[in-house]
Amino acid sequence: MTDPRRRAAGVGRATMSVMDPIAQRKQDHIAVSLSAAADFRHVRTGFDDYSFIHQALPELDLDAIDLSTTFLGHRLRAPFLIASMTGGVDKGAVINRNLAIAAQRLGLAMGLGSQRITVTHPGTLGSFQVRDLAPDVPLFGNLGAVQLNDGFGPDEVRQLVSSVGADGLFLHLNPLQEAVQPEGDRNFAGLQAKIAALCAGVPFPILAKETGCGLAGDTAAVLVAAGVSALDLSGAGGTSWSRIEGARHAAGDGENLGEVFGEWGIPTAISLRLVRETCPHIPVIASGGLRDGIAAAKAIALGADLVSLAKPLLAPALESPEAVVRAIETWLQQLRVAMFCIGAGSIAALKATTRLVTR
Numbered sequence: 001m002t003d004p005r006r007r008a009a010g011v012g013r014a015t016m017s018v019m020d021p022i023a024q025r026k027q028d029h030i031a032v033s034l035s036a037a038a039d040f041r042h043v044r045t046g047f048d049d050y051s052f053i054h055q056a057l058p059e060l061d062l063d064a065i066d067l068s069t070t071f072l073g074h075r076l077r078a079p080f081l082i083a084s085m086t087g088g089v090d091k092g093a094v095i096n097r098n099l100a101i102a103a104q105r106l107g108l109a110m111g112l113g114s115q116r117i118t119v120t121h122p123g124t125l126g127s128f129q130v131r132d133l134a135p136d137v138p139l140f141g142n143l144g145a146v147q148l149n150d151g152f153g154p155d156e157v158r159q160l161v162s163s164v165g166a167d168g169l170f171l172h173l174n175p176l177q178e179a180v181q182p183e184g185d186r187n188f189a190g191l192q193a194k195i196a197a198l199c200a201g202v203p204f205p206i207l208a209k210e211t212g213c214g215l216a217g218d219t220a221a222v223l224v225a226a227g228v229s230a231l232d233l234s235g236a237g238g239t240s241w242s243r244i245e246g247a248r249h250a251a252g253d254g255e256n257l258g259e260v261f262g263e264w265g266i267p268t269a270i271s272l273r274l275v276r277e278t279c280p281h282i283p284v285i286a287s288g289g290l291r292d293g294i295a296a297a298k299a300i301a302l303g304a305d306l307v308s309l310a311k312p313l314l315a316p317a318l319e320s321p322e323a324v325v326r327a328i329e330t331w332l333q334q335l336r337v338a339m340f341c342i343g344a345g346s347i348a349a350l351k352a353t354t355r356l357v358t359r
């Protein structure tokens with residue numbers, strides 16, 4: 001019998017008649033991510049533990065607040081990255097296209113989902129090719145770091161990046177997701193040296209990201225020593241990949257590891273503080289459960305250079321580019337109002353604010 005949560009999320013109901021296991025998995029991830037089954041239930045990001053001291057006399061014009069910033073040499077109209085999500089399936093192509101159009105209209109950065117499927121299934125490459133729709137945005141490819149133990153090295157990564165016209169590549173670290181996935185890749189041994197060789201062997205930036213469990217200070221220091229150009233914390237409190245894998249797990253076929261580890265991870269705000277203690281200078285993207293512009297403002301005040309969202313953009317991305325633009329603009333207006341109410345007229349001023357306190 002099928003688990004009711006899997007049924008509710010549409011898990012296992014592939015639209016194609018015969019579906020390859022990787023494509024089926026990607027389709028399941030989208031279906032579960034659209035439901036509450038993908039969320040942390042108890043662990044919070046930690047941003048609620050901080051408040052801004054309100055400024056009743058901001059001495060600013062709200063409409064003149066400047067959100068623009070630079071990231072890895074790219075000028076952005078706001079400190080925002082559309083997080084890596086998908087590709088490789090029909091819905092993934094729609095999602096990537098709509099996200100790319102929105103990124104171009106808003107002048108933001110964008111990540112693509114894991115491109116491994118394009119090597120095993122070259123016919124899926126088109127679902128990642130959005131450069132024509134987003135000629136001016138910083139665009140980043142994506143690959144699991146564990147794939148460095150499965151034949152991927154600098155040559156293969158160069159090929160992945162050039163196949164989508166990207167400016168660099170996110171290497172994702174997802175040991176928990178792989179561990180709880182029955183078909184997961186489990187050999188994470190020896191990756192530090194391979195990450196260092198990759199960073200030294202390609203002419204574009206390699207960025208390291210978690211996928212919802214956060215980066216610790218010591219991990220960040222190792223990655224920076226290996227040569228990565230930026231870190232995306234992707235901490236706990238938003239999307240729980242362990243829960244997503246748990247929801248894909250058929251009822252009654254043994255212990256559901258994904259559910260057991262559903263609350264595992266370093267809350268995003270704590271991860272940000274730990275990473276900034278060991279790595280004060282590396283560009284940092286805060287992500288994982290940022291659900292409004294106030295949390296984004298707090299993340300930047302705590303030392304993030306960019307903020308990033310994944311799951312909240314999924315449903316708008318299935319709808320239209322306009323829906324994505326609306327969702328992000330709402331969020332950016334919240335960021336702008338938070339900056340206004342603490343008297344920070346620019347991202348530099350927000351980073352330097354002394355008005356963020358612990359509750």
Ligand SMILES: Cc1cc2nc3c(=O)[nH]c(=O)nc-3n(C[C@H](O)[C@H](O)[C@H](O)COP(=O)(O)O)c2cc1C
Pocket residue numbers: 029030033083084085086112113114142170171172209210211212234237238239287288289290308309310311312314
């Ligand atoms: C449907 C979906 C697919 C994702 N696929 C990838 C992926 O292929 N590679 C990756 O690095 N992260 C992937 N992520 C993780 C996100 O980039 C992000 O790190 C994580 O979801 C936390 O952000 P959130 O709480 O805003 O969702 C995916 C997230 C979602 C919701």
